[in-house]
Every structure is written in C-alpha cells, then in structure tokens.
Amino acid sequence: AIADLPEDLGLEVIVSRLERDGDQRLPGNGAWAKPGDVLSVVGTAEELDRAVELIGEALPGDPFHGHDLDYRRIFVSNNDLVGIPLAKLRPQLSGMLITRVRRGDHDMVATPETILQLGDRVRVVAAHDRMGKVTRLFGDSYRRLSDVNLLPLVVGLVIGVAVGMIAIPLPGGASLKLGTAGGPLVVALILGALGRSGRVVWQIPYGANLALRQLGITLFLAAIGTTAGAGFRAALSDPTSLTIIGVGALITLLISVLVLVIGYKVMKLSFGETAGILAGMQTHPAVLSYVSDVTKNDLPAMGYTSVYPVSMVAKILAAQILLFMLL
Known part of the structure; x- marks a missing residue:
C-alpha cells in the first residue's frame, strides 16, 4: 500500500498525493502503487534521494494546484487539535493530509507521532472544494493566537x-x-x-x-x-x-x-x-x-x-x- 511505503522501505518521508491516468488523489490506506503512478513525496533532501533510489525516477518540477487537489499553509489556532498526536486526530482529519509542520523557522515532516502546537503552520493537501472546511478546522486565526x-x-x-x-x-x-x-x-x-x-x-x-x-x-x-x-x-x-x-x-x-x-x-x-x-x-x-x-x-x-x-x-x-x- 502507498501509505505504508515509507515504513516498509525505512524512509522518513510522507507521500502527499497520487497521480494516476491524469487524476490526482490522496493516497488512502487502500491505494496500491502501480507502474506509471506519479507520487509526490515530502522529506529532507537526503531522504528524497533515498526515495528515488528505492521507488523510481525523479520527475522535474513541483506539485501544482490542480483541479482535484490543492495545498495550503494554515495557522493552527484551534485548541481542539493541539497537544494530541496526529494518529489520534485521524477521524477529524479525514479527507485531508498534513505533509509538513513549520514551527518557528524550523520545518519538519509530519508523522503519526507529530503533536501540533498553537502557532504551528501546517501544509495541508485536500480536495479543492474542501479547503474552506479545512481552514476553519485548523482555525487559521492570527488574532486568536x-x-x-x-x-x-x-x-x-x-x-x-x-x-x-x-x-x-x-x-x-x-x-x-x-x-x-x-x-x-x-x-x-x-x-x-x-x-x-x-x-x-x-x-x-x-x-x-x-x-x-x-x-x-x-x-x-x-x-x-x-x-x-x-x-x-x-x-x-x-x-x-x-x-x-x-x-x-x-x-x-x-x-x-x-x-x-x-x-x-x-x-x-x-x-x-x-x-x-x-x-x-x-x-x-x-x-x-x-x-x-x-x-x-x-x-x-x-x-x-x-x-x-x-x-x-x-x-x-x-x-x-x-x-x-x-x-
């Protein structure tokens, strides 16, 4: 399964999206990788080099804001999401994927053990028409902070x-x-x-x-x-x-x-x-x-x-x- 690729290959990365036959989607738990799939992978430069060696060929360019999926940086100002590992927040985060967390000037790859803090900025991948709901979920209020x-x-x-x-x-x-x-x-x-x-x-x-x-x-x-x-x-x-x-x-x-x-x-x-x-x-x-x-x-x-x-x-x-x- 695509969601298990990082753990199976010993990589500290996260697969943020799957592109197959021109359609973009989130890599759900039931999605399996096939030859020709395009995976967007987030991680450090060293881990990305390892991912290329173990998974396939690197493609030029960056992920784009497509019609199906979009990504956005959002401030965490909702107390209900703070101090809890992301693995336990999975029911609330259904239909979206957190790929990165920026705390101060430090970026880190989101993992199931990652615990959000007030003031964090998270990069979220979700369907374009769900971005408004995603933003309201995290709060995205600098004044509230x-x-x-x-x-x-x-x-x-x-x-x-x-x-x-x-x-x-x-x-x-x-x-x-x-x-x-x-x-x-x-x-x-x-x-x-x-x-x-x-x-x-x-x-x-x-x-x-x-x-x-x-x-x-x-x-x-x-x-x-x-x-x-x-x-x-x-x-x-x-x-x-x-x-x-x-x-x-x-x-x-x-x-x-x-x-x-x-x-x-x-x-x-x-x-x-x-x-x-x-x-x-x-x-x-x-x-x-x-x-x-x-x-x-x-x-x-x-x-x-x-x-x-x-x-x-x-x-x-x-x-x-x-x-x-x-x-």
Whole structure:
C-alpha cells in the first residue's frame, strides 16, 4: 500500500498525493502503487534521494494546484487539535493530509507521532472544494493566537512554587528544596510533556512564548545588574576578589572552549546549537540571547532547552549539598 511505503522501505518521508491516468488523489490506506503512478513525496533532501533510489525516477518540477487537489499553509489556532498526536486526530482529519509542520523557522515532516502546537503552520493537501472546511478546522486565526490564555501559565506557576517549597529531609536536620526557580521548572517540564489535560492546553503559542522569553531575560539581567553593581565595584579594589574573579573567568573560558570544540568538531553539531548547549550548561540566558541574535534561527534555543533543566536543577541541589557537607 502507498501509505505504508515509507515504513516498509525505512524512509522518513510522507507521500502527499497520487497521480494516476491524469487524476490526482490522496493516497488512502487502500491505494496500491502501480507502474506509471506519479507520487509526490515530502522529506529532507537526503531522504528524497533515498526515495528515488528505492521507488523510481525523479520527475522535474513541483506539485501544482490542480483541479482535484490543492495545498495550503494554515495557522493552527484551534485548541481542539493541539497537544494530541496526529494518529489520534485521524477521524477529524479525514479527507485531508498534513505533509509538513513549520514551527518557528524550523520545518519538519509530519508523522503519526507529530503533536501540533498553537502557532504551528501546517501544509495541508485536500480536495479543492474542501479547503474552506479545512481552514476553519485548523482555525487559521492570527488574532486568536494573540489572545493568550494566562490561566494555564498562572496555575503552572502556583503549582511550581508549591513544589519548590517541599522540603526533602537530610540527615542532621538539614533539608533540600528546589526553591522558587527549580520548582516551576520541574512542573513546567511535566506539563509541557503532557501538552494538555482535558480541555486545558498547557503550551503557550510560539509568538507569545518568544515575547515572554525576551521579557524574562531582560528583567533577569536588569535585576542581576542592579543587585550586583555596588558589590562588583567594591570587589575591583579587593585583591582577593580580583583573584577569585580571574580564576573563575579562566575556568569558564576553558570549559566554554572545550564544549564548543567537542560539540562542533567531534559531535558535528551546528555551531548555533552547540552555543545554545553552552548557554544552557551555564544557565546563562544572556549568552542565549546573543547567540540567537547572531544566528537568527531556533538552533541555539533547541540546544539551550536540551540541557538547561538538568543544569539548573543540578546547580540548585549541588549548592545545598555542598553547604550541608561543609557546615
């Protein structure tokens, strides 16, 4: 069957349409490939080259807007489609096919495991006369995305602060706490993984996420600067403090160079993603902000979020454990 071709051949692609005897149609579950069929295949350049080797001959040109089938990019603004794998949405998506999902500046091939988020842009293939219904199903409302529901955010913060205040007893009467930073972080990871609980969608639209992230970084740096400014001036006149600052700068430089070399040269990650990992290890949003401005893509944020939660929680716990061991 055409729908099973990618899985049977080990390809990470999706067959978006079938053309046979001049007629275009969606490749339904019961459609079988025949010699002479023209298949439109979506995937990365490497996967498309493999598909040509395994399936047949590549034809020049791009898919066209025919009389039977059409394709369109649509904003996802309908909460009912968010936080649920596409495989479970199949009854609602009958008669259409999602081929690509664009999240921020990153394109990915849609799979049955793909979970849509508010603000995603999906490329949908459907019959020309069904495009209006398809558009209404996904919402396609930029204004609706701008009306952010703050209730899930506030509830998540309250739960996070409560979790952060839970004390884990240690021998000798001491205790460990995640605090007001670690608690919301852990709860956010759990709620983000869940995606939704019933009618409540925990994820924030992509545009609002970026705005809150930038606002948070600005407030964080402003608070750090105003708090540490007076003490830093006094430290510049103290030889002991200058020695500590110098040793700390040297250690930070060596670790930074080591991470960049291993990530970029050894593991062959992109430089933007490697720099994001470095910022996450240091739990330093200023580095992330700078790298994101330079690269102008989402790779630094992807690297940052992959290591930041572990680094933050590890620092919070390590500081309390060291204090317990030394006192």
